[in-house]
Amino acid sequence: MRFFMTTCVVNPSMRTQKRLLRKAVELHGNSQSALAAAIGCSQTMVWKLLHGRSSVSIPMARAIHTATEGQCPEYELRPDFFEQPAVA
Template identity: 45%
Template sequence: MVNKVIQKAILVVGSQKKLANAVGVSQPNVWCWLHNKKRVSPENVSAIVDATDGKVKAYEIRPDLPKLFPHPERAA
């Protein structure tokens, strides 16, 4: 099953390689995120948000970490 959030990030940036370069990881690492073999580390979340000009949100990348990346509608 493909990670839709990472897929969106790849589409916005242009390719797995471009996303990898923007985040500072290897392309195989991005492939692992895409195919749910690895989770995006919290350290890399903001780099993905930046690489996509905010089109992908931090809480979408790691919804399992609401204290670190709160959903704006649930943060209040």
């Protein structure tokens, strides 16, 4: 019997997304509105993300990464799309 390795697509964990979103809100003065303004969406959308009503889109992962100056890495928000940078 032969076994084949298959490529596994890593889906983003809702728990990880929530943790990183809470961190992003903290970095913006504990204000969902301030984070929303920084990433170009509504405060309602930030609330939905924090409460698991919606998941982080690819453009939003990039915007959160940029707005937090890399403290919330896009590859952790969307590991199914972004690759973790190689450590030198």
